[in-house]
Amino acid sequence: MHRELTHHKLHQTLKLRAHGARLPPGPKTAKTGLAKPWLYFRELSAQYGDVVSVPGLSSNPTIVLGSARAAWDLLERRGAVYSSRPRFVVGGELLSGGMRGLMAPYGDFLAPLAQAAPLGLHAAPERRLESAVLVRDLLKDPGCFREHLERYAASVIVLVTYGRRVTDVASDEVVRRNVEAMGRLTSVNIPGKYAAERYPALKYIPAMFAPWKAEVLKQRQKDIQLYMDLLNDIKDKVARGVATPCFTTHLLEEQGALGILPTPLARRSVQTAGTLASFFLACVKFGHNFIPRAQEELDRIVGRDRLPAFEDMEELEYVRAIASETFRWRPVAVLGGTPHASTADDVYNGMFIPKGSTIIAPLWTIHLNEKDFPEPHEFKPERFLEQRDFPGTLGHTAFGWGRRICPGAHLGAASVNLNIARILWAFNVTPAKDETGQDIDVDIFAFTDGFNSSPLPFPCSILPRSQYHAEVVRRTHEEAVNELKVFDSSR
Template sequence: MKTITAVSLLAGVTLLVVRFLMVGRRPKNYPPGPPTLPVIGNLHQMPSKDAHLQFEKWAREYGPVYSLILGTKTMVVLSSDKAVKDLLDKKSSLYSHRPEMYIGQNLCSGNLRVLMMPYGPRWRNSRKLVHGLLNVSAAKSYVPYQMLENKQMLHDMLVQPDRFLHHIRRYSNALTTTMVFGWRTPTYEDEKMQQLFDGFSEFAELNQTGMAALIDFFPFLRRIPESLSKTQKYAKELHKKEKALYMQHWLRAKKETQEGTIKPCFCEEMFKVQKKEDISDDQAAYITGTLLEAGSDTTSSTLYAFVQAMLLYPKVQEKAQEEIERVVGSDRMPTMEDEPNLQYIRSCVKESLRWMPTTILGAVPHAVTQDDWYEGYLIPKNAGVVNNVWSINMDPRRHPNPRVFEPERYMNDFQSLADAAANPDGTKRDQFTFGAGRRICPGIHVAERSLFLGVARILWAFNIEPASDENGKPIIPDPDKLTQGFVCMPEEFPAKITPRSQARAEKVAQDWREAQEECLDPATQQWIVTPVSSRGGAKA
């Protein structure tokens, strides 16, 4: 009996060892990928910086669909327009889930962040609410908001040109706070706006690589006491600060709605839905807060990249300004009515999104809800699925000389950004920065208008040239130096921004002065009467 027990114990231990050593290995029927090591798989090869470059290199080596084995988890990387169309779009019912993200969703977000929320009724309800705010009909009605914030951005660039990044960020943030909460951000020094940008940068960087990834890929590490795990402690601290910010915004909007003093905005509708569907204040705060987060960061980062492109490609700037002169002239600024006739400006917007994608690896991975086969390979249930935006946007077969900023690529592309994303032919899609499938960014319609107005009006009013160092030598930024995290932008750089003429400078100042007198309270710089209803329809 003792012999049988010993043999059974030995067999059990052997089986456990074998199973343990099988962790990290790539099954033969999975998509190909870099060689693995037992237990850790490819974790040792995951870069701590500029992950998009390594993901692009692997795409060249292993093809448009490859796999990474990350401890106990599998990640499948899609690096072609065809694969994204076939899986994330055409099979969106299977590929709209999210992988478990313990640090990002549990600790950093209290399971409340819509961006990382699993696919299901709760996510669909949140998405439905957001769609009401950001659909194409609603987006058209927000143009008055965009025009006013654009006028302030140009004025701020006129009087403080060295702070152009701050002015771009305030522009996108103020538009978003107006749409979501009914109030605008009149200055970059606004403490809550600073907290938003800084907090999201910390969140994005924490969740890309390092210890956060290890804890996600090896669940047993979650049992480490918080006193010994700086990552878990830091994640909880981030959530505490972020939740306080979002809750403060939501409770203020809720109180103003109850008092009848709120300006038309998303929170009016959120308040009605909260009472009807028993949504908690925590949930409401994160739905509205993550809308603010998404709308503030990506638009500003793309406009910042556009400014960098103008420094590096002055001929593009000249050509764009020539088109504006021909279509608009010097007496007035471009408006949305000019968009159909400013195809080169539209092309500059599309090329900015392609050349410097802010969601460089698709922001957050999708996940597949059941085993699926694609081109002979098994994509296993619960695998993370990455939309490798950088590699697709930089694919030389789609875009020859991809690191060259060349708006001419889009001169015959008259699709809107949303139409291009929905095109059944994946090769006809302009760029992949806004994601794919049911998880595509719902703000795509608003973003397109904000970017068009930003690009067209900056180029109407100003010349963008390199700044000079102390020796008078031009400072040329490196376009490949990017901030880190799953949402990124160019590293900060200086630029010389000057009015194209005295008459244009006076026009910029006059337009902002008139907008303030007509629309804003002189004491608070908030809207006196907004031209938009709570569901996005323009008022008569």
């Protein structure tokens, strides 16, 4: 192994000399095994600049991008070179058997997903109906708002992917097993966590001598069983003529590519629920600065007799700015999603990026870059009402870049926009009170570890703006439930 590493370093040195350039600056050694590596990456970018070389995280060079401009220039403008994936020894090979589209190299394997995604992820009127259920759940039991967000996000994704609803997160077997699968996936994909990423030969150690490998292989079998059960359920419904059109029925009928299904189901559910939880956190901490203006806009454009609809969003400029600031302020995909890999040698601003490099663009660094977002930890929707020199059209990069942009970006953005509009239309969200009647402060830095990061539990007060608003919520919920009966999982 030492001989292979020495040869690899010699090969890189020869390529550097041939290009007349040096690797990007960076530390001589990297910190590994960190629970929150995105905090470390931000420190590195502050010290070394927008493009940093970090040794020792994998068997190939690792390049960390610290600005939106650098990420845009490489991952978007030079997408032909930077759209593949690095080798994921633990998550991609041991856990996923090379069949998870999220980690697959760019190429023909992803074509069925790219063709089916617009059908499965863009055309989803069920979002409107499930949103009505969410708002009513918040009205009925506001103390369990996190559970309601998780149920909503899970149900939308399961509806779109498998054509069935989720009515209770705690009792739904699919959700429970999916959460377990996603938890394992996000935990193994933390850069530098496993020595096998730096020394791939370790994957061949028998599981009986490597507890970490035994755990991963056990989860792989659970994942296979979960998605076979879901597939068999769909096939049964198709045979009985009661299947509702969804992502999976389309792939069964047209593509025959079922190995790429697991990730969209798990990932987008977690990110949507986490983003909406961050919105509530922002309401508690900063709501007095933005909620009154948002509610004035909603009352003026939507009125009091109905919930906001998708058709209203174009006119709800300030509400859209709140959603954009939520994506920016506390991105769930703190590491920028799944890393990219370069497929050819490249030179950027005089820095050499070798073929096969792992490229990480952590959103915790990019979205909190003070050059683009002054006072980055403040929640200021007004940022998105101003003209700014920021690459792209969204003003943030929460959904990734280029050819590997999240296929559920449209679904996720539309869901967050609509729910923020409806929550602000229906409720006053304020700090919870302690036993003395004082506001309970919240910690805007208390977030989970892992590949995706969401707020840790926090209290808040969610009260209807008026009894009239509450009655509109109840009426809309009743109408939505009737329309959703076609998706009853017992069919």
